[in-house]
Amino acid sequence: MNLSKSTKEPLCQLPEVVIVGTGTYLPSKILTNYDLEKMVDTTDQWITERTGIKERRIANEKETPSEMGAEAALIALQNAGLTPEDLDLIIVATTTPDTIFPSTACYIQQKIGARTIPAFDIQAACSGFIYAFVLASHIVSTGSARYILVVGAEKLSTIIDWTDRNTCVLFGDGAGAAIIAAGKDKNKRLSFNIGADGSHWQTLYIPAGGSKLPLTPQNINHKLHYLHMVGKKVFKLAIDSMEQSLLRCLKNAGRSLEDIACIIPHQANLRIIEALSQRLHIPSEKFFVNMEKYGNTSSACIPIALHEAIISNRIKDGDIIVLVSFGAGITWGSVLFEYKTKKMESLKKEEIALIGQ
Numbered sequence: 001m002n003l004s005k006s007t008k009e010p011l012c013q014l015p016e017v018v019i020v021g022t023g024t025y026l027p028s029k030i031l032t033n034y035d036l037e038k039m040v041d042t043t044d045q046w047i048t049e050r051t052g053i054k055e056r057r058i059a060n061e062k063e064t065p066s067e068m069g070a071e072a073a074l075i076a077l078q079n080a081g082l083t084p085e086d087l088d089l090i091i092v093a094t095t096t097p098d099t100i101f102p103s104t105a106c107y108i109q110q111k112i113g114a115r116t117i118p119a120f121d122i123q124a125a126c127s128g129f130i131y132a133f134v135l136a137s138h139i140v141s142t143g144s145a146r147y148i149l150v151v152g153a154e155k156l157s158t159i160i161d162w163t164d165r166n167t168c169v170l171f172g173d174g175a176g177a178a179i180i181a182a183g184k185d186k187n188k189r190l191s192f193n194i195g196a197d198g199s200h201w202q203t204l205y206i207p208a209g210g211s212k213l214p215l216t217p218q219n220i221n222h223k224l225h226y227l228h229m230v231g232k233k234v235f236k237l238a239i240d241s242m243e244q245s246l247l248r249c250l251k252n253a254g255r256s257l258e259d260i261a262c263i264i265p266h267q268a269n270l271r272i273i274e275a276l277s278q279r280l281h282i283p284s285e286k287f288f289v290n291m292e293k294y295g296n297t298s299s300a301c302i303p304i305a306l307h308e309a310i311i312s313n314r315i316k317d318g319d320i321i322v323l324v325s326f327g328a329g330i331t332w333g334s335v336l337f338e339y340k341t342k343k344m345e346s347l348k349k350e351e352i353a354l355i356g357q
């Protein structure tokens, strides 16, 4: 698989960003592999060996993506020493929005008590958080916003066929959030690579529920409102796309794999990460993995893992880190940046013309 059909390859440089705070929300209900043994024809051994997942979280009725995203956002704000008033923009990555419209970002804006700042969702499936991160980085670098809240929030348990052992063992619910501000050093060479190849849309999708095939009793009877996946094909596309995206990201930044302190990959399957590690000759310790606890939470995987890597001191100030993902679409994305935590005290409200003001 070749990521780009174009011969013109833009040099995708990422403006310097500071992650001023992160947070997560994970439902308290744990569904273990042993629980799944009682639901479908599977075993803890099969799931562990084929995926690396041991358990996942399942949201209750009240735990919608906006509810979980708002909780994660409030923790991120607290960690940043900021209040909701300080935010200038909210971007939410989700494949399981509370409603088709309005956006989950609008619900989160209301729930956390932010000002009437712009708020919108991004749909790039599991690559959504990386797409949102790249977008937010560019917006803060223009000075149009000081602090942007980027959230990945998912309730995948609602789009899973719980009688299908091929898919139901893989996914979980949860949310992660990061608050992003502009860095000061404009000369740092940091990079991103994002892309999509729509020709593979049928490998992972939900057939019904959109305007193409609205929900009808018949479509529901045929289970067309659930996630459909060609697992083996997705597996291969995942390794190819993450490998190539990561290599392009490094090339764009003029960095080598030795420069990277930590890689935070999409948490879909441990065997995908092991394959990446082998192909690129990267020691497996460089990958941050937490899928054994949460499974695949789609666009929430990366911000949840990022937060856990920060609070466990797996990544430290000044480390070069890479986030890398792939998802339905298919989409892929990676960002390479220097992890910086410092708060941007020097940015005064009146210094810049903010979005919508």
Ligand code: UT7
Pocket (backbone or CB within 6 Å): 041, 042, 043, 046, 047, 050, 051, 126, 165, 166, 167, 169, 229, 231, 232, 233, 234, 235, 238, 268, 269, 296, 298, 326, 327, 328
């Ligand atoms: O964010 C992106 C989301 N999706 C992914 O990342 C998925 C990528 N794909 C994968 O992770 C893997 O393809 C799976 C974990 C989904 C499947 O693993 P696999 O090694 O590709 O297994 P398979 O589909 O080839 O199935 C092998 C066997 C089959 O039985 P037969 O036909 O050989 O008798 C399946 O029916 O394993 C069976 N099987 C299971 N057995 C026990 C499939 N699911 C299960 C299960 N428990 N849960």
